[in-house]
Amino acid sequence: MMSKRMGKQTIKFDSPPSIIATASTVGPKEGKGPLASYFDVVLHDPLWGEDSWEKAESKIVRKTIERVIEKAHLTPEDINYIFAGDLLNQLTASTFGIRGLNIPFFGLFGACSTMSESMSLGAMVIDGGFADYVVAEASSHFCGSEKQFRFPLELGTQRPLTASWTVTGSGAVVLAKNGTGPYITHVTTGKIVDLGIKDPNNMGAAMAPAAADTIITHFQDTGRSPEDYDLIITGDLGSIGKELTLELVRRSNYDIEKVLSDCGIEIFDPVTQDTHAGGSGCGCSAVTFAGYLYKEMQNNKWNRILFIPTGALMSPGSTQQGESIPGIAHAVVIDNKWA
Amino acid sequence: MMSKRMGKQTIKFDSPPSIIATASTVGPKEGKGPLASYFDVVLHDPLWGEDSWEKAESKIVRKTIERVIEKAHLTPEDINYIFAGDLLNQLTASTFGIRGLNIPFFGLFGACSTMSESMSLGAMVIDGGFADYVVAEASSHFCGSEKQFRFPLELGTQRPLTASWTVTGSGAVVLAKNGTGPYITHVTTGKIVDLGIKDPNNMGAAMAPAAADTIITHFQDTGRSPEDYDLIITGDLGSIGKELTLELVRRSNYDIEKVLSDCGIEIFDPVTQDTHAGGSGCGCSAVTFAGYLYKEMQNNKWNRILFIPTGALMSPGSTQQGESIPGIAHAVVIDNKWA
Structure with missing residues (x-):
């Protein structure tokens, strides 16, 4: 077993x-x-x-x-x-x-x-x-x-x-239980990672270490590499968190630049919509998956994606008490095929 | 399957x-x-x-x-x-x-x-x-x-x-995965039940309908009856919620009076400790199980219990907005034996 x-x-x-x-x-x-x-x-x-x-x-x-x-x-x-x-x-x-x-x-x-x-x-x-x-x-x-x-x-x-x-x-x-896909084939569950970021107005930076940790662990656990995915998409790191994640993942010798995106970057146009670093919230990755990602997988734009919503586990109270912001990221592999 | x-x-x-x-x-x-x-x-x-x-x-x-x-x-x-x-x-x-x-x-x-x-x-x-x-x-x-x-x-x-x-x-x-017990043999997962109680100082009443619903459903789903349990113990209904639960369960023709207890009632002495309806909070059922219930199961005081922590799913904000208090209760069967 x-x-x-x-x-x-x-x-x-x-x-x-x-x-x-x-x-x-x-x-x-x-x-x-x-x-x-x-x-x-x-x-x-x-x-x-x-x-x-x-x-x-x-x-x-x-x-x-x-x-x-x-x-x-x-x-x-x-x-x-x-x-x-x-x-x-x-x-x-x-x-x-x-x-x-x-x-x-x-x-x-x-x-x-x-x-x-x-x-x-x-x-x-x-x-x-x-x-x-x-x-x-x-x-x-x-x-x-x-x-x-x-x-x-x-x-x-x-x-x-x-x-x-x-x-x-x-x-x-x-x-x-039964269906014709897309399928959830793998899950990589995140652990809490806290590198000491304390700015609740920069949650991308707080969550990036957790996202990178889960992505690297996923590659190590499965033996897969960035080339095995058509898209690797985090939840709501935004533009700043995305760059940090790329850099952290690169330090473990995985280059995900060509396939990395972020739901928070996709959902808004920062120029015309004045959304600064990008979208966030539980709803950000949820609607981006349920709308955009799922439908484009059905269109075979992508056939295998690594979907990694990212969370900043703070509260207003913890920030007021001077705490840093722990991050977490759970990855799910969604694949049009399995065998 | x-x-x-x-x-x-x-x-x-x-x-x-x-x-x-x-x-x-x-x-x-x-x-x-x-x-x-x-x-x-x-x-x-x-x-x-x-x-x-x-x-x-x-x-x-x-x-x-x-x-x-x-x-x-x-x-x-x-x-x-x-x-x-x-x-x-x-x-x-x-x-x-x-x-x-x-x-x-x-x-x-x-x-x-x-x-x-x-x-x-x-x-x-x-x-x-x-x-x-x-x-x-x-x-x-x-x-x-x-x-x-x-x-x-x-x-x-x-x-x-x-x-x-x-x-x-x-x-x-x-x-x-492997061990000599006590074992978790069954789980009856609760659904949200809200009968319209609005008093956040009477959470026992708000949670009793959910507790009763889960207990009755457990008997119906498993074909078991109160006699199959040495103890049925809810989480934190307290003295008022316990009476309401007994009455609600009785209406479905199950009499659990002889075996029903509540962690919130067990953990404090209401006379000397001035705790009113009883203990509550996530910790109430958690420490009562980890301490009292587990150790007395090991002593064979009870060999099979139905453990049903109960939750009041409100927030200060929902109460301020005039909402009632939804309740939920999840039951777990813990048994010294299984076959």
Whole structure:
């Protein structure tokens, strides 16, 4: 037994779960960005008729999960588990969004790495024989995040160029025991890496060491190299974090420059949209995967990708207490084929 | 396949993981309660030499996990995954506690149900063939929780009799593929249940419907009855939630009065310790299991228990916005034997 393990942190599935449907809902700003045409629903109003940002995010979660189940031609009764998380204190975007669905629920917190945490665990419970269908989801909301992590929006506080822009949106997938792909074939689970960065307005720098650690470990565990991937895409490192990651990975003699991208870089146009370092938030990698990446894999633009959402595991309280920002990154291999 | 599933929400392991070690650390008040002798470490100072409650909780997490790995005669390199969570915003008690350990980490949020969420997922990844050894852990801290969820301690605010007292402590277990028990044989994963309770000072009432739903579903899924268990023990319903749960379960024609207890009731003496409805917090069920329940199972006081930590999935923000309190409860069967 234990043949599913490869090296220190990687597992390889015996019967890779298939991603049979995805759904995405985004806010107005994301709907004006370069990936707009890939999203299922673009909101005109970030409140979506609700009376708080938090309630709006819960509605986004609920509607996105309902949509992905429908797109998979299933009903909520068919779903064995939901794995989901968000950035709000005590995960209330997820829990209030999911409470009416009557589906067993595991709440996750991986900061902006949550989408790959949910996909990793969802794939593990399917390959482990515990489920036929699982929903994996993650969400964030710009307004709720600014309010909770930075300043009230009404202050109009100026943002440094290293800051990122939290994506408003939810991305969800249905993972199934049987299907025709794309498949989740491997998972490399990250450990916490903290090199002492303390600036919460430079989370790309804080997360880059974790991203690099997971990417290097993935290559070492699997024996694969950058050439084995059509695309290696991190979650929300942004332009600054991406450069640091390239450099850190290069020190271990892997050159990923030709294949590395970042969801936070893809989702906004920094020139016309004034988003500084790029998009961030659990929703950033979730909607980019559910929209752009999944659909272009179906178009065979890419056939094998390494998807690595990245999380900054801090809170306003930890920053106020002078703590540095621990990072984490979980990698998932998504492949159009397996054999 | 799918033979591991039983009914709607329950799974039965093919090769039940063994709980090979437990460790617990508690605060001074827990160290004066009825279960004091069962805990590994009783702190004299709830700050444990740190300069904030949050840092103290992270230290409690780290020391408890280091201890449980040592008690299992293992090293951190042997542990494939840590599953852990707490109540602090963005799980900082866990992440700052775990960051130095260099072990792949899945952060969980299930409010006070976190201990069974971590044990459930830990057992699933072992039985699924993904790990040899997993640490499952949960923690809470009275002072940090009061500050975050209720009022600054310095105010000396009076507490209603329905309120519970957040346990200061961490409980951790090492789950192993091979061992001599006690074993985790079944898991019944809860769904969110919200009957509209809005009083954050009466979380027992808010969580009772979820506890009852999971207990009833467990009986239906497995065909078992209350007589099959030596003990059915919820997490932190307290005295009021326990009565409500008994009544709700009775309506489905199961009488669990003879076997039902609650970690929140066991851990404090309400008369001498002025803890009102009982103990609560992720740490409540975690330390009660790691200390009292595990050790008395080894003494054969009980041979098969149904352990059901219960979570109130609210935040101060959701309460301020007039929301009710969704509850969740995850059940784990722990058995000295399996065949």
